Amino acid sequence: MKFEKKAYIFSLAAPLMILLSIIGFISRKDSKKIFYFPIGLMGIFIISEKEFSRGIKRKKILNKIKSYKQTK
8 A cells, every 4th residue: 555655646746846847937036947947857758758668568568469369
């Protein structure tokens, strides 16, 4: 059960990073806006990396299933 709670916390980390970046970028003065830009980029990178890795894993699984069907 503890593992599931940690998984939920980590899955919320990237969207919270993006939200923090947007709020900080809107609410800060001009000279301090640049500090929130890397946080938003990291959140976007985390989400996109997960999507790409999921797609690659799904393609590998599909190819394995197709190879088993062809041998029979």
